[in-house]
Amino acid sequence: MTKNLTEGKPFSLIVSFSIPVLLGYLFQQFYNVADTVIVGKCLGVQALAAVGSTGSVNFLIIGFVVGVCSGFAIPVAQRFGANDFSTMRRYIANIAYLTVLFSVLMTVFTVIYCRPLLLVMQTPGDIVDRAAEYIGIIFAGIPLIFLYNMTASIIRSLGDSRTPVYFLVLSSVLNIALDLVFIIVCKWDVRGAALATVISQGVSGCACLIFMLKKYDAVHPRHGERALSLRHCGALCAVGIPMGAQYSITAIGSVILQTSVNTLGSGAVAAVTAGQRICMFFCAVFDSLGTTMATFGGQNTGAFKLDRLRAGVRDSMLIASAYAVGVFLLFWGAGQYFMLLFMDAGQTAIIHDAKIFMMANSSCYILLAAVNIYRFMIQGMGFSVFAILAGVMEMIARTLMGLYLVPRFGFVSACFASPLAWVFADIFLVPAFYYCLHRLHKVKKAPNAATAK
Numbered sequence: 001m002t003k004n005l006t007e008g009k010p011f012s013l014i015v016s017f018s019i020p021v022l023l024g025y026l027f028q029q030f031y032n033v034a035d036t037v038i039v040g041k042c043l044g045v046q047a048l049a050a051v052g053s054t055g056s057v058n059f060l061i062i063g064f065v066v067g068v069c070s071g072f073a074i075p076v077a078q079r080f081g082a083n084d085f086s087t088m089r090r091y092i093a094n095i096a097y098l099t100v101l102f103s104v105l106m107t108v109f110t111v112i113y114c115r116p117l118l119l120v121m122q123t124p125g126d127i128v129d130r131a132a133e134y135i136g137i138i139f140a141g142i143p144l145i146f147l148y149n150m151t152a153s154i155i156r157s158l159g160d161s162r163t164p165v166y167f168l169v170l171s172s173v174l175n176i177a178l179d180l181v182f183i184i185v186c187k188w189d190v191r192g193a194a195l196a197t198v199i200s201q202g203v204s205g206c207a208c209l210i211f212m213l214k215k216y217d218a219v220h221p222r223h224g225e226r227a228l229s230l231r232h233c234g235a236l237c238a239v240g241i242p243m244g245a246q247y248s249i250t251a252i253g254s255v256i257l258q259t260s261v262n263t264l265g266s267g268a269v270a271a272v273t274a275g276q277r278i279c280m281f282f283c284a285v286f287d288s289l290g291t292t293m294a295t296f297g298g299q300n301t302g303a304f305k306l307d308r309l310r311a312g313v314r315d316s317m318l319i320a321s322a323y324a325v326g327v328f329l330l331f332w333g334a335g336q337y338f339m340l341l342f343m344d345a346g347q348t349a350i351i352h353d354a355k356i357f358m359m360a361n362s363s364c365y366i367l368l369a370a371v372n373i374y375r376f377m378i379q380g381m382g383f384s385v386f387a388i389l390a391g392v393m394e395m396i397a398r399t400l401m402g403l404y405l406v407p408r409f410g411f412v413s414a415c416f417a418s419p420l421a422w423v424f425a426d427i428f429l430v431p432a433f434y435y436c437l438h439r440l441h442k443v444k445k446a447p448n449a450a451t452a453k
Contacts, residue, residue: 003159005296006081006303011315017161018292024152024165025284025291027172029277033341034176035193036277040270040342042183045350047190048342049266050130052273053123056254057135061110063247065142066149068102070291071240071384073153074298078382080158081302089221092154094232098240099150103143110139121259124266134190141198147205151212154219156295163211171204239384246375246387249395257398257417260406268411271350274342275357278335282327283368289316290372297380304444309437313377320369328362335359357415364419371422374429383436390425390432397421 005013040048072095079088115132123131148171152164175196182192212219261268293316300308335355343350371390378386401417 003161004081005159005299006305006308010296010308010311014289014292014296014312014315014319017159017295018288020162020165021156021291022284022288024161024168025287026281027165027168029281029284030172033277033281034172035179035197036273037341038176038179038183039190039193040274043189045270045343045347046127046266047130048273049124049269050127051134051190051193052276053121053127053131053258053262053269054118054135054138055273055276056251056258057114057117057121058138059254060248060251061106061139061142062145063251064244065102065106065145067244067247067387068240069099069146069149069153070294071243071379072098072150072236073157074239074294074380074382074384075235076154077157077295077298077380078302081299084302085218086222086225089219089225090229090232091236092219093221093226094229094236095150095154097228098233098236099146103146107140107142110142111136114139117255121255122262124262124269127266127269130190134194137191137194137198141201144198144202144205148201148208149205151205151208155208155212155216156291157298158216158218159295159299161292161295163215164208167204167208167211170207171200174203175200239379239382242384242388243379246384246391249388249391252395252399254398257402257406257414260402261411261414263407264411264414267350268353268414270343271353271411272357272414274339274350275354275361277342278338278354279358279361282330282362283365285323286320286365286369286372289320289369290376292316293373293376294380297377298382301381301440304440306437306440306444309377309381309440313373313433316373317369320373321366324362324365324369327365328359331355331358331362353411356412360412360415361418364422367419367422367426371425371429374433375425378429378433378436381436381440383432383439386429386432386436390429393424393428394421397424 003013003017005017036048036051039051072091075091076088076095079085079091114135118128118132118135148167152167155163178196178199179193182188182196186192188195261272293312296312297309300306300312335358336351338358339347339351339354345351371394375387375390378384397420398417401413401420405413406417
């Protein structure tokens with residue numbers, strides 16, 4: 001069930017690996033959209049705005065979790081590509097220790113400070129109580145979110161992109177069922193949507209862990225490989241923390257931008273929420289290509305097959321560019337109809353604003369594709385610190401929009417905040433990829449290159 005990405009044509013390997021990953025992301029976005037549909041249709045526009053107003057805070061924290069888990073899995077992918085299974089198992093054992101530590105610390109901190117942060121962000125008074133209740137429950141479930149993302153990342157690092165999808169399907173179906181029960185039957189308002197998300201993530205994470213332990217003998221530590229190792233923990237943190245920080249630094253700009261959008265009223269918040277949910281669904285292709293690049297880059301770097309790294313980036317950009325054009329044309333012709341999933345046709349102003357948001361973002365999806373492909377490839381190559389710098393570039397762009405342009409020009413300028421952030425990130429990431437590739441070529445030529453990574 002594992003897959004060696006160091007042999008064969010990069011294009012076909014990328015397609016075959018990314019399709020299961022894409023299905024996983026689609027199911028993940030499907031139940032995000034389902035959350036929003038059920039909340040918007042059953043609880044109204046204010047509840048929709050309340051859930052949506054937590055999006056940037058959610059990204060700030062949960063993005064860090066996802067980034068750390070992806071980063072921890074990169075040394076596993078590199079050792080797998082190098083056929084160094086003993087070191088790989090030592091990394092996996094120490095990942096378990098770090099995951100417990102990170103999840104406990106983050107849960108305590110975020111549950112305490114989520115409401116004060118929403119108040120600092122000037123969340124409208126008519127939605128702040130529901131927003132705090134929703135995001136507080138999500139943050140209380142951080143250990144379960146860590147569990148799923150960590151086990152799924154390790155499985156993908158071994159070249160198995162299919163298994164995590166099965167458990168995401170389970171999570172999606174369960175989430176939707178619990179949404180309907182908790183919101184419609186139990187009348188638990190936005191609290192029901194949050195509980196449905198946390199419970200479904202926990203079930204998926206537990207199932208993924210049990211499967212990994214039963215089916216992959218290679219991940220079971222042998223004698224002496226379970227011990228806590230500060231050296232291995234340090235190496236994991238050197239990759240994982242920068243990747244997590246990249247998400248969080250990017251999210252700081254999103255928080256500042258969300259604060260500016262909040263000042264435009266709950267109608268603008270609802271329009272951005274609905275538009276983002278649809279955009280995130282269609283952006284799953286770019287996310288899957290990025291995840292593929294992390295594993296592809298990690299395995300080929302571990303095997304020192306560096307020419308394949310350039311080919312992987314080229315083929316992924318070809319796939320993403322063709323797809324980006326198609327999405328823009330779809331939104332241009334039918335964007336307004338997607339909004340009917342979340343609200344009644346009578347909400348014409350919100351539907352109009354949401355379509356503007358979707359059009360502005362999709363017109364620049366090629367830039368977003370480059371951000372994901374180059375950034376995750378660089379991370380797979382082992383240069384995670386560059387992810388922080390790319391995140392800083394995105395943060396600067398969104399901060400400029402949030403502090404200066406949105407207050408002056410209103411809603412339309414908020415729609416172009418993410419495209420501007422992608423431009424800033426690409427200006428850094430594309431040259432950084434070729435610099436990192438040059439560094440690896442120098443290492444390959446050095447004595448004992450096989451053990452340099």
